[in-house]
Amino acid sequence: MALIIDNSVESLTKLSKALKNPEALNRVTSNAVAIEVRSVFRGISGKEKNQFGRPPAFWARMIGSVRPIFTAKSAAVEMNRAIALRYFGGTVRPTGGKQFLTIPVSAKAYGKSARSFPNLFVFRYAGDGPNGKAFLAMQDRKGDGIGPGKKDKLTLMYLLLRSTKHKADKSVLPTAERIKKVMSDAIAEYLKRKTQ
Amino acid sequence: MPIFTKPLTWLEGIRRLAARKVLPTTLGTEELRRLGGDVKRWGIFSAKIANAEALQEINDVVTEVVRGITPKDEETFTVTQRDGTTYEKRKKPLQLSIPDAKLKLRDKFRELGVTVENPAKIGTIEDPESDARLQLIVSTQEELAQGYGRFIANQDPDLLDLWPCQELVRISPSLVQRDWNERWARCGGKLFEGRMIALKNADIWDRLGDSNTFPDALGNPYPPFAFNSGMDVEDVSRTEAEQLGVIEKFTPAPQPRERALIEDVKASPARFDESIRIALANDPTMVLEDGVLSLRG
Numbered sequence: 135m136a137l138i139i140d141n142s143v144e145s146l147t148k149l150s151k152a153l154k155n156p157e158a159l160n161r162v163t164s165n166a167v168a169i170e171v172r173s174v175f176r177g178i179s180g181k182e183k184n185q186f187g188r189p190p191a192f193w194a195r196m197i198g199s200v201r202p203i204f205t206a207k208s209a210a211v212e213m214n215r216a217i218a219l220r221y222f223g224g225t226v227r228p229t230g231g232k233q234f235l236t237i238p239v240s241a242k243a244y245g246k247s248a249r250s251f252p253n254l255f256v257f258r259y260a261g262d263g264p265n266g267k268a269f270l271a272m273q274d275r276k277g278d279g280i281g282p283g284k285k286d287k288l289t290l291m292y293l294l295l296r297s298t299k300h301k302a303d304k305s306v307l308p309t310a311e312r313i314k315k316v317m318s319d320a321i322a323e324y325l326k327r328k329t330q
Numbered sequence: 331m332p333i334f335t336k337p338l339t340w341l342e343g344i345r346r347l348a349a350r351k352v353l354p355t356t357l358g359t360e361e362l363r364r365l366g367g368d369v370k371r372w373g374i375f376s377a378k379i380a381n382a383e384a385l386q387e388i389n390d391v392v393t394e395v396v397r398g399i400t401p402k403d404e405e406t407f408t409v410t411q412r413d414g415t416t417y418e419k420r421k422k423p424l425q426l427s428i429p430d431a432k433l434k435l436r437d438k439f440r441e442l443g444v445t446v447e448n449p450a451k452i453g454t455i456e457d458p459e460s461d462a463r464l465q466l467i468v469s470t471q472e473e474l475a476q477g478y479g480r481f482i483a484n485q486d487p488d489l490l491d492l493w494p495c496q497e498l499v500r501i502s503p504s505l506v507q508r509d510w511n512e513r514w515a516r517c518g519g520k521l522f523e524g525r526m527i528a529l530k531n532a533d534i535w536d537r538l539g540d541s542n543t544f545p546d547a548l549g550n551p552y553p554p555f556a557f558n559s560g561m562d563v564e565d566v567s568r569t570e571a572e573q574l575g576v577i578e579k580f581t582p583a584p585q586p587r588e589r590a591l592i593e594d595v596k597a598s599p600a601r602f603d604e605s606i607r608i609a610l611a612n613d614p615t616m617v618l619e620d621g622v623l624s625l626r627g
Contacts, residue, residue: 158488165489169565176564179501191428191469194502197562198476202483246461247429250436320492323569327491 145329152328159321160209164202166320168211170308172197178306186241192216209317223302236270236292243291254291268294384458387438392471394426428472432464466557473554477562481552484565490530491583493565495576498526498538502560508546510561513538522574527566529577531584535563 152158179193199214219226228235236248248254248270257271270292308316407419426434439445439458446457453460484490498514514526517537528534535551537543546556553562571577 161486162488162492165493165565169493172564176499176501191502194560194562195428195472197501198473201479245429245465247427247433250429250433250461323492323567324488327568 148329149325152325157204157206159324160204160206161202162320162324163317164204164209164211166316167209167308167313168200168202170312170316171211171213172200174306174308175200184244186238186244191245217306219300220303220306223300225297225299227297234268234294234296235298237295237298238291239269239293240289240291242272242289248292251291256294257288257290270294384439384442384444387435388467388471391426391431391434392468392475395428395431395468395472428465428468431468432461435464435467470548470554470557474548474550477550477552477554480563481550484530485586485588487583487586489565490586491568493567494529494581494583495527495566495568495571496530496535496563497566499562499564500560501562508556508559510559513544516543522576525574527571527574527576529581529584531587 175193175197179190179197182190182193184190196214196217199212201212203210203212218224226235236243238244238246243251251270251272254270254272257269258266259269260266269290272289272291274287274289408416409419410416436459444458446452446459451457457463484493498510498519500510511521511526514521514534517534519526519528519534539547539550539552539555541547541549544556546559548554548556553559555561566574566576568577572579
């Protein structure tokens with residue numbers, strides 16, 4: 135009869151204890167993935183340029199929205215739903231009874247709702263496409279204020295669209311393989327620390 | 331609009347009313363900076379707006395921007411098909427966008443008559459209706475809420491053990507040129523391969539947000555640290571921190587930090603409600619009339 139002396143019982147006890155706490159494990163894995171997601175967002179934020187010369191706030195907001203979520207049964211990462219549109223692609227249509235999406239085409243309009251400008255009017259430009267294009271425009275009146283003057287300046291503020299289509303871009307999130315790697319590394323590190 | 335000319339008295343009042351959710355004040359940004367960090371951090375930061383209802387609207391709007399959409403927010407629509415049969419469709423409403431949030435605030439301010447006193451300041455950052463001001467209110471509040479949320483979530487022994495350090499990183503360009511490397515050095519921070527990394531419980535995080543050192547600082551030990559900073563922090567793992575020499579192999583995990591008024595912040599999305607009314611009723615120095623909070627007498 136062979137006598138087996140297990141001198142690692144203490145480590146095994148610690149390991150067993152650690153594994154009996156799935157919530158802690160899930161907390162760690164979800165946090166690891168959240169870090170990875172934010173890292174990808176930061177990478178994009180550093181490269182993406184804003185056409186109006188303003189600092190693009192979109193990715194900073196997305197980074198702020200990333201949150202690890204966990205229970206004893208699951209680990210997940212929550213983020214702003216705008217990421218879903220980028221990742222999966224899709225069609226955006228106006229909601230709330232509105233007929234058109236208002237796409238800023240002027241730096242003055244960037245980051246502002248069309249309703250914040252009191253004197254916008256619809257300007258139809260027939261020369262582009264079968265039905266032309268419609269804009270919300272603003273007129274800066276510099277003349278006497280009566281009728282169109284020579285000094286009037288027309289600024290196209292928003293392009294009006296019934297919908298916009300967005301292509302899927304899988305690069306906005308880490309790949310499934312990368313997520314698996316990050317998770318397994320986090321679990322390994324967690325168990326290592328717990329058994330030390 | 332009442333002007334509070336006694337900041338110390340006001341501060342005392344704020345301390346007594348620590349349980350409430352909004353901080354109406356007519357103090358300017360500079361004066362607000364002089365108030366305690368906790369006061370400013372837990373309050374709704376909106377310098378020179380003294381109307382309680384307006385502040386409540388800020389709280390509501392920012393909460394709506396920050397909280398995201400949950401399954402509870404889904405609306406159910408009945409769709410009738412050509413053959414007359416119907417089915418139910420669930421659809422999530424859109425999250426309140428920043429432009430819409432600003433517009434909502436502007437409309438509320440107009441309705442309440444919250445406006446700039448000096449006509450020469452119309453359209454400037456001092457005008458509550460100006461885009462710059464509305465943007466500052468919404469974005470700062472959103473960033474503070476998110477920064478605080480992460481700060482609290484990070485105070486977990488396991489997370490602190492696995493990710494004991496954090497790095498100061500830029501997440502968006504800023505129009506205001508600030509040398510964060512210089513700030514880091516001024517706060518006593520060290521660079522590790524050019525990266526600004528320190529233990530999560532190091533004093534440097536408090537120093538970075540210290541408004542006594544940096545006039546634009548917000549007083550919190552977590553991002554955004556300063557107005558429109560574009561800065562954030564990111565966890566650094568124990569392995570990486572050891573490799574970079576930030577910590578040694580057996581450096582213990584940082585102790586979880588506790589912050590004052592923590593319970594108040596957890597309850598912050600609640601309505602401007604009985605808590606302030608009860609507190610005000612018990613405070614002989616303050617009075618709330620027509621939604622405007624002021625010092626009595």
